Amino acid sequence: MTLKLGIGMLGYGFMAKAHTNAYKKIKYIFHPFPAEIELIAICGRDKNKAQEAAQRYQYQKWVIHWQDLVEDESIQVLDNTATNDVHCEPCIAALEAGKHVIVEKPMALTLAEARKMYEVAKEAEKKGIKHMVAFNYRFVPALRLARKLINEGKLGRIYQFRSNFLSDRLSNPQAPWAWRLSKEKAGSGVLGDLNSHAIDMVRFLLQTEVQAVLAWNPTLISHRLTPEGKSCPVEVDDVSLIWLKLANGAVACLEASKVATGYKTTWRIEIHGSEGALAFDLIRGNELQFFSRRDPVEIQGFRLIHVTEPEVHDYISYWWPRGHGLGWEHYHINMLEHFLRCIATGDNVAPWGATFLDGLRCQEVIEAALTSSRQGGWIELVY
Amino acid sequence: MTLKLGIGMLGYGFMAKAHTNAYKKIKYIFHPFPAEIELIAICGRDKNKAQEAAQRYQYQKWVIHWQDLVEDESIQVLDNTATNDVHCEPCIAALEAGKHVIVEKPMALTLAEARKMYEVAKEAEKKGIKHMVAFNYRFVPALRLARKLINEGKLGRIYQFRSNFLSDRLSNPQAPWAWRLSKEKAGSGVLGDLNSHAIDMVRFLLQTEVQAVLAWNPTLISHRLTPEGKSCPVEVDDVSLIWLKLANGAVACLEASKVATGYKTTWRIEIHGSEGALAFDLIRGNELQFFSRRDPVEIQGFRLIHVTEPEVHDYISYWWPRGHGLGWEHYHINMLEHFLRCIATGDNVAPWGATFLDGLRCQEVIEAALTSSRQGGWIELVY
Amino acid sequence: MTLKLGIGMLGYGFMAKAHTNAYKKIKYIFHPFPAEIELIAICGRDKNKAQEAAQRYQYQKWVIHWQDLVEDESIQVLDNTATNDVHCEPCIAALEAGKHVIVEKPMALTLAEARKMYEVAKEAEKKGIKHMVAFNYRFVPALRLARKLINEGKLGRIYQFRSNFLSDRLSNPQAPWAWRLSKEKAGSGVLGDLNSHAIDMVRFLLQTEVQAVLAWNPTLISHRLTPEGKSCPVEVDDVSLIWLKLANGAVACLEASKVATGYKTTWRIEIHGSEGALAFDLIRGNELQFFSRRDPVEIQGFRLIHVTEPEVHDYISYWWPRGHGLGWEHYHINMLEHFLRCIATGDNVAPWGATFLDGLRCQEVIEAALTSSRQGGWIELVY
Amino acid sequence: MTLKLGIGMLGYGFMAKAHTNAYKKIKYIFHPFPAEIELIAICGRDKNKAQEAAQRYQYQKWVIHWQDLVEDESIQVLDNTATNDVHCEPCIAALEAGKHVIVEKPMALTLAEARKMYEVAKEAEKKGIKHMVAFNYRFVPALRLARKLINEGKLGRIYQFRSNFLSDRLSNPQAPWAWRLSKEKAGSGVLGDLNSHAIDMVRFLLQTEVQAVLAWNPTLISHRLTPEGKSCPVEVDDVSLIWLKLANGAVACLEASKVATGYKTTWRIEIHGSEGALAFDLIRGNELQFFSRRDPVEIQGFRLIHVTEPEVHDYISYWWPRGHGLGWEHYHINMLEHFLRCIATGDNVAPWGATFLDGLRCQEVIEAALTSSRQGGWIELVY
Structure with a gap:
């Protein structure tokens, strides 16, 4: 049955x-x-x-x-x-x-x-x-490929992880006050809403842990009007800047912003290693760029991979013909399919899906970022 | 009821x-x-x-x-x-x-x-x-915006329409023979399969008719093996090149290819007019580029418009939040929604959807292209 | 001495x-x-x-x-x-x-x-x-690399050569009449001025000859005013469209336009072969894109090569440090250096430079294009 | 005389x-x-x-x-x-x-x-x-245009300045030790060599001063071999990360790296304001991207401006025809022309050129960055 x-x-x-x-x-x-x-x-x-x-x-x-x-x-x-x-x-x-x-x-x-x-x-x-x-975003085929290439050592020793999650949602000073700007309702601003994705992605892609956090979470626009015209204080950050020391020796720079005028939902991720590099932008989410120092120097360059090959790229064979690609909607479907399938089969949610342990690890970094931003110094994480 | x-x-x-x-x-x-x-x-x-x-x-x-x-x-x-x-x-x-x-x-x-x-x-x-x-593709929001801008005169007099529909489906000489390569089953090759989209798009965007056709439909790879290993002649074109004289005085160059190694499903459309220009690529189908000579010279340049604004761009308000965009799957849904809605309400399918008259107009150009390619000269179309 | x-x-x-x-x-x-x-x-x-x-x-x-x-x-x-x-x-x-x-x-x-x-x-x-x-343009390092990769068989059998040389010089109907628009002074319009580059580049990169030519050289704007305000007929083409049958079996599509609103000096070249592909755009002249079907499918994609490596890319070691690149000025310098050095050393100008024989071959195609455009059919070239 | x-x-x-x-x-x-x-x-x-x-x-x-x-x-x-x-x-x-x-x-x-x-x-x-x-880089026409647009208020209130100066010069762990890696000879690493440009550019473009500095200047590769094979400690940073509080209320994030595998000389600058945004990348130094919230929402998008118009863009009229652009070499020539012309005419070097006062302001930030990186907290600058 x-x-x-x-x-x-x-x-x-x-x-x-x-x-x-x-x-x-x-x-x-x-x-x-x-x-x-x-x-x-x-x-x-x-x-x-x-x-x-x-x-x-x-x-x-x-x-x-x-x-x-x-x-x-x-x-x-x-x-x-x-x-x-x-x-x-x-x-x-x-x-x-x-x-x-x-x-x-x-x-x-x-x-x-x-x-x-x-x-x-x-x-x-x-x-x-x-x-x-x-x-x-753990279920974006291009980011799955990124993880695979990193796992296979194609990047060598990882030096840097850079993330810029950029939105203009709050660029207009007249954009109205909303629950996301309340400390009580939201906990934090772009830190929790957008940079949480980046924190999880560091862990998912590099498979390492965060050792120390330095953060700055400024609020550039201090007050906004409610739809009813009442001025309310913005209690959370509209820009979130984080530097991480990672257990694998790499350096991570995570920026998230909702005052990044010009960008609706741009999320650039770049990873540099001793042997290669990767670049991704969510706005062109079917594409992954991969650079290899092992290519002959003459033809070294970022390859623009269209991650839509049913035979070799995760999830594509279930969807549309080669070349057509997926979007925001599909990452959620892939994710929930994974969750329900794990329930049905008893398989582990990790490592492909984020468990509550992963959520906790992310929250530890968020909390450290809040503390660091308040105090101005590095916060060490102890597990 | x-x-x-x-x-x-x-x-x-x-x-x-x-x-x-x-x-x-x-x-x-x-x-x-x-x-x-x-x-x-x-x-x-x-x-x-x-x-x-x-x-x-x-x-x-x-x-x-x-x-x-x-x-x-x-x-x-x-x-x-x-x-x-x-x-x-x-x-x-x-x-x-x-x-x-x-x-x-x-x-x-x-x-x-x-x-x-x-x-x-x-x-x-x-x-x-x-x-x-x-x-x-008439139901791609970015192409809807293109049509709107043209209709509003933002491009002035139209000079050129350029279309390159590029696929590598047949680049590998070892790619097997299939029904699409049979004259009897398919009628033509990339001409009917891909360039038909371009022919329809010329008419949809420019709202003009084709007056004359010059075409070259070469078959670069003349034989292929069936999955069973039998050599079969390729009876249709793998590259389709068409020039059109349009009733509005513009010049159209339509290329379609399935030996365009490197491209899975790239469809570039560019339109140049006396006052502006548009550029679109299906592989980044949420984006439209628009250039206006009416901008101050100092800041003239192609605007990269992310066509995902619920308030002003067609279809977006029904779908996902601002900035997330649609893909291949959604164009079909938008199209069928239009068809069923027209059935339900009695509204006209045209001009947003292609009727059998539009299909016929397209087929006339296909037929002229086949004739022209055989004979080597211009074919005038008479309506 | x-x-x-x-x-x-x-x-x-x-x-x-x-x-x-x-x-x-x-x-x-x-x-x-x-x-x-x-x-x-x-x-x-x-x-x-x-x-x-x-x-x-x-x-x-x-x-x-x-x-x-x-x-x-x-x-x-x-x-x-x-x-x-x-x-x-x-x-x-x-x-x-x-x-x-x-x-x-x-x-x-x-x-x-x-x-x-x-x-x-x-x-x-x-x-x-x-x-x-x-x-x-034979002296652009990126195009030198293109020729090298083709020579080494990295593209396999060549299928297609595509060239779009796009300028907006004449997009404005008010742009004044000038000597380039006179048949007597210029011979032809964008055909001779811009498409001549493309014709030479086909021969330089592919090292094959043109067998037949089909062309259309329309004049979209028929009259222009001299700076003195006199209306003069435009006697030459402002768009030049050419298809070539090449001796190596490949198909070339060459477009040049001076009514390509939005583009100042864009020259896109793309070459597709059975094993790989190349893409170049003069506006980003230090870059060459190279796609190889011999890469693992998983990471296939156009590599964006920044052709500025002193050790392996032509001409770079003479110029500026790695990564800084050359521009329009430098291609002329490289070219004239080659010419003067050949004079000094007695070395052959060919194959790196275009001799009068190369110039003649180009002129034969130009003449055939003029004839074809007048007559509407293919012109065979006999050598 | x-x-x-x-x-x-x-x-x-x-x-x-x-x-x-x-x-x-x-x-x-x-x-x-x-x-x-x-x-x-x-x-x-x-x-x-x-x-x-x-x-x-x-x-x-x-x-x-x-x-x-x-x-x-x-x-x-x-x-x-x-x-x-x-x-x-x-x-x-x-x-x-x-x-x-x-x-x-x-x-x-x-x-x-x-x-x-x-x-x-x-x-x-x-x-x-x-x-x-x-x-x-103050003499790059595209950055001159950036400054002009900012001065004219086209960006409104400035929120963010982002700079990523990325090089792979030291990505290879086998790259040899050189004088730039010595504290005594170089003072600092990428901080002084590359991020100094970014610090100056913040001041040049935004015309504001730095109020406080938070920095992290890690050394990822601690030892390198001299050409003679001797292992030497790397005494300076190979990544330089800086956050700045600016007097105009804006937030600046400056990253420079020489372990950014994949990039030879990429320098991205992005500026977000309440009314618009700018983006620039040195690797495509003739281009400036400009986004304006004052455009109709329907066509809002980054304009890709090719900054090569002799009539309206700085320096172009002296150089090559419209559309051809300048490069690394020319920025130095423009700069030295300015200096010699100021000597000849008695005009001020500032604001177009950086005087020793500008150099000093930059050095103050460098020094603060060194201190902050050592101590881990914000350093206030007092003038």
Whole structure:
């Protein structure tokens, strides 16, 4: 008999849309898939919006208290796409109720929360419960190829990791105040929202740990107006600058910004090693650049690889013909397919997916970055 | 009561997959959508494959004769993604049976077929039947913006249209023989398969007609081996070169190639006018470049527009957040949404979608190109 | 005793400036150089301008009749940068007077002229006289590397050669009439001015000959105003389109345009073969892109080679440190250094430089293109 | 009577070559130029090399003690391209001897030296003596345009300045030890050699001062072999990371690296403001990208400006025809033309050229960066 996986969705924003879209596509894209996926319930604070989302996406029901998801017997998977302040409690409750849990990044509002969540997840794991943090960029075929080339030693000793995650979302001083600018709701600004991706990517690609953190998280625009015209203080950073000392001896520079006028969603990653280099930009997410010092000098140069070869590049064979490529939508689908498949087969979520341990490691760096930015010096991490 | 649109799918290849994916997504992406979409039947010559496709994509049934689709009362829409030699007869039968029809490009194997199909479609239209040729690139937001800028006179008088549709599919002399290389099955080679897109795009973007055609359709690799190891002649072109005199006085150069080593699916379009210019490349399909001579000389340059602004760019508001972009999959969905919506609302398929008249116009140029290439001189088109 | 090479410069426009600059730099850049270079005389029709040029560039004298250059005993090299209608006679006279001759491209106004010039050059060659046509792009390090890779078989069998030489010089309908638009002065328009470079580059890079020519040389803007406000007919093409059948079986598409709004001086060259591909753009002239099908599929992609490695790339060791690159100015210097060095050492100008034979071959294609454009069919070339 | 400017060149490396080339070209490129330029003497420690350089570049004499340049009455301009440890003393002596002085960057080995040099220069200035630090990138037309657009308010309030100066010079662990890796000779590593350019560019483009510095200057490869095979410690940084708080409220991130495998000489500069953004990369030095939020949203995007318009872009009218562009060589020529012209006309070197005051300001940041990297916290600058 086919396994049934009932989904309980917490949140109805664009991320819930992206994840729901995934649950609808997994079955016929990743065919044959070892489970049936059922959209059981969607939950949100606004009754009308929850109802509309349930109708639009064909969830069997809608609820307004997350506890109703946790208590629902037909739900096996809690998908938490709520705001950062509603990550900790529902995730813990769901795990304790024996549900598999995926949560949006950053995993938690604070390091203390993340630690608690991880402890509960570790216990649940003993009973076969899976947990994942939605670091979706681990499922970009081009970044998978990057990891593979690094693993094979194509870059030699790693010298530098550079990340620039650039958005202009807040460039306009008239852009309105929103929950993401509140310390209480968001924990941090671009640090948690964008640089968390970079922190996870350092660990995913280089497979090393962070030893020390130096950070500067300035707030360039100190006040914004709410849609109602009230001036509110911006309590979190709009630029996040981090330097990392890595256990493998490499140097990482991570920048994230939402005042990077001109860029909607540009995420450049560059890695330099003794034998080669890699470059990636999310805005052209099907492409990976690879430079090898082992090529004859005469023809050395960055190769622009279009990572869309079904035979050799991860995930492509499931999707569209060679050359057509994937996008933002598909990284989420690949990610959720991995999570559900691990649930179905019992395989480990790591190393391809980020577990709550990975989420915790990321949160430790975020916390260190907050401290460093306040104090102005290096923070050592101890594991 | 909501209108029900039953889909009959002819073909089970990658194009059927792309179209089926569209039918599954329209409802929750283009919400609220004015019809219910039902996957009734999928048809293909190989019984096992048809059955597997029906299971995978959840069609209610599978058939092996296209006539069964035409006769099925629960089907209102025939979607013909079969090989070019199975376009004409099923489309005509379906139109005559009162079904709406969408057919893959090129519309037909020959001009004579296309004329017949158009005549039948014209009659059917009087009874409210809709017809469309699947020129999906009309539904790329960046190309929609291109058309808008041209319409607004931002390019002034148009001088040149340049198209290079480049693929390396046949670069390897060891790439096997396939149906696309047979004159009988395919009609022509890259001319019909790729340059048909360019011919349609000239008409769509410039809104002018072709007056004369000069063409060269060489076959560079004359024989290939079948998977069974038999040497077969390549009966169609692997490079298609066309010059067009356009009614608006402009000059068009259309190149398509499947021996363009290095390029998987690159389609560059450039348009030069007295006041400005546009450049597009399908491989970076969310981007449009626009140059204006009306800018101050000091800062003149091609703007790289990331065509992902929900407020101002076509289709974006339905999809993912600003900056994330669409891809090959989504152009098909946008296209089929337009077709089904026109069926539901009675709106015209043209000018946004290509009708059978547009398909015919394209086929006239294809036929002229075949003649010109044989004879070596200009062919005038008379309408 | 060091050889002295006295230069007689015919013309004082920007090309004379570029060539004079070369003569001044050769000695200390290509150190040690086997000859002394002396700027003897500069010649032009306007007395004041000739005088000013002589002062500016420190020529020993200025003259207004080219015959004075030919008769001057202290001149060993005639450098002809005059308009196309003043190429034939002075070159022949100089060759017959025992002077080495370099002439700007296109070599002549007509094929008949080119033939005469070549015959005289062939005779002069027997007496050790050197002749060259100023196809300066043969001296771009990146294109030298392209030729080397092709010669080494890195591209396998050549399928296609594509050239787009794009300028917006005439995009503005108000751009004034000038001598280049007169049939009598220029012979042809962008065909001779820009596409001549492409024709020579096909032969230089692929080392094959042209077998047949199909061309279309439209004039999009038929009249222009002189600076004095008089309307003059444009007698030559502003777009030049050429298809070539090559002796090696390859297909060449050459486009040149001066109504390519948005591009100042863009020259894209792409070459596709069974094993690899090359791409070049003059606007980024230090870069060559190289794609190899022999790379593992996983990492196949165009390498962006920065052709500035002193140890392995032509000409770089003479110039600036690694990574800094050369530009338009330097290609002329490299070219003239080659010419003067051949004079000094007796080495052959070919194959690196274009001789009058190469110039003639180019002129044959130009003439065939003019005929084909008039008649509308293929023109076979017979050698 | 025309002013004569006798040049005394200290050093005979590639920078001396670039500067000498400039002195040879200024007269006919910047015609008419208000002075005669004479190459009097070249000085270097190695007698044979000095002699060879004098012959190659046609200096009237060669010397091996810099004092001989200072004492030479026929020399009016000392051009100091020697290693960093030979900047201070010769410059001061020359200034005190009434000679105009240009010195390579970084101006000095230490802040103390720079202060002394500046004090002497300030005195000399009273007698009409000119002084300049060779920050040649101030003379790149594209960066001049950047400054102009910023000055005109096209970027609004400046948020961020990002600089990545990337070289692979030291990527290979086998690259030999050289004087630049010695603390005593070089003062610092990429900090002084490359990041000094970035520090100067922040000040030049934004016209603001640095308020505080946080830096990390790691040495990734701790030992290297001399050409003789002896292992030597690398005493300076091979990566230089700096964050700056600027007086205008903006945030600057400056990275320089010589272990950036894959990049020969890439220098990316990006500036984000409330109204627009700029992007530049030295490797494509004729191009500037400009984004304006004041454009209609529909067509917003980075314009790729080819900064080669003689009528509107600095320096172009002196050089080659529109579209052809300049390179590394020309920035030095433009710079030295400015310096000599200021000497001839009495005009101020600032703001276009960097004076010793600008050099000192840069050195203050370098010193603060060294201190910060050692201590790990912010260093405030007081003026």
